[in-house]
Amino acid sequence: MGSGDAADSSRVTLTRTQHVTEAEAADIDAIAATAGVIDGVSPLDDQVRTEMVFGAGDDSHHILGRLTGHARVVGYGHVTGGDGGLSGHLVVHPDHRLHGIGSAFVGHLLGALGANEQAGLRLWAHGDTVGARALAAARGFHRVRELRQLHRALSVAAPAPSYPETVTVRTFEPDRDDEAWVALNAAAFADHPEQGRLGLADLRHRTAQPWFDARGFFLAERDGALVGSHWTKVHPAAETGAAPVGEVYAVGVHPGAQGLGLGKALTLTGLQHLREEGLAEVMLYVDGDNAAGLGLYERLGFTTSRVDVMYGLP
Numbered sequence: 001m002g003s004g005d006a007a008d009s010s011r012v013t014l015t016r017t018q019h020v021t022e023a024e025a026a027d028i029d030a031i032a033a034t035a036g037v038i039d040g041v042s043p044l045d046d047q048v049r050t051e052m053v054f055g056a057g058d059d060s061h062h063i064l065g066r067l068t069g070h071a072r073v074v075g076y077g078h079v080t081g082g083d084g085g086l087s088g089h090l091v092v093h094p095d096h097r098l099h100g101i102g103s104a105f106v107g108h109l110l111g112a113l114g115a116n117e118q119a120g121l122r123l124w125a126h127g128d129t130v131g132a133r134a135l136a137a138a139r140g141f142h143r144v145r146e147l148r149q150l151h152r153a154l155s156v157a158a159p160a161p162s163y164p165e166t167v168t169v170r171t172f173e174p175d176r177d178d179e180a181w182v183a184l185n186a187a188a189f190a191d192h193p194e195q196g197r198l199g200l201a202d203l204r205h206r207t208a209q210p211w212f213d214a215r216g217f218f219l220a221e222r223d224g225a226l227v228g229s230h231w232t233k234v235h236p237a238a239e240t241g242a243a244p245v246g247e248v249y250a251v252g253v254h255p256g257a258q259g260l261g262l263g264k265a266l267t268l269t270g271l272q273h274l275r276e277e278g279l280a281e282v283m284l285y286v287d288g289d290n291a292a293g294l295g296l297y298e299r300l301g302f303t304t305s306r307v308d309v310m311y312g313l314p
Helices: 022-039 046-054 101-112 130-139 178-188 200-207 262-276 291-299
Strands: 012-017 060-067 075-080 087-092 122-125 142-153 167-171 217-222 225-235 245-253 281-287 303-312
Touching: 012 101, 022 046, 022 075, 022 087, 046 060, 046 075, 046 200, 060 101, 075 101, 087 101, 101 130, 122 130, 130 303, 142 291, 167 262, 178 200, 178 225, 178 245, 217 262, 225 262, 245 262, 262 291, 281 291
Parallel strands: 087 122, 245 281
Antiparallel strands: 012 060, 060 075, 075 087, 122 303, 142 281, 142 303, 167 217, 217 225, 225 245
16 A cells, blocks of 8 residues: 545546556656655565566456556556455555545455455555555555564674584575475465465566576575575665665475574575675564564564555455
């Protein structure tokens, strides 16, 4: 959710599509960049940006908002279906808020769902801005999930990682490791609504992105099988508006290898790598109800810097 805008939604035209054109993608990038400056938070996540490039998946689609009679996209939504219902993102260009685009977007989704399905609709508010809270309240949505962003300075070195003797660590090799990593990720994140849904195509789309660096993608093996991984990422200065920032992109441990300390060890391996790359800061996302994860990251020196909120209907 990007704005509380209760003005006349008849001025808004919405288009649903699986693919966006280069011109539409440029408009969406401009919306996200401007909103990021005004709201202080990027409104779109990696899955959304990947599907802008490669096309929406079978259970996803883009929604483009234009002021009626105009060609430029000034509001953008992305919706993904799943077993738990629809979840989505919405952002409206700050110059075009208060024209009913946000309300029209939510109304479009509610109108496409039956009464029983509406309870499964979930919308992200990155940064939980005042406008997002206002739109949520106007539509009767309430908070159903929190995603915390944590940061840590890399100026102070983290402890050295320690692995069991039976575990070896190496870096990811595209093609060779694709299928094994997807299987590991599915097992490690079986209960996670986003990460656990990543398939082979999703992995390959991400590894085709300019930011991908296999040197920062670590795999833990035991008896020739993958039992854990830590995928790091670097956000360039052009994206952050300041210095580059590292990210603990995804740390996963196979259920059969829990209790070996692999989550902590793999996290430390990634932090060591990012520090050696010359980065001064690292960030990560963790669900607010993940007490074990929060405890681990706080013990490693991370502190909460932002909270994203998912809103849903009662």
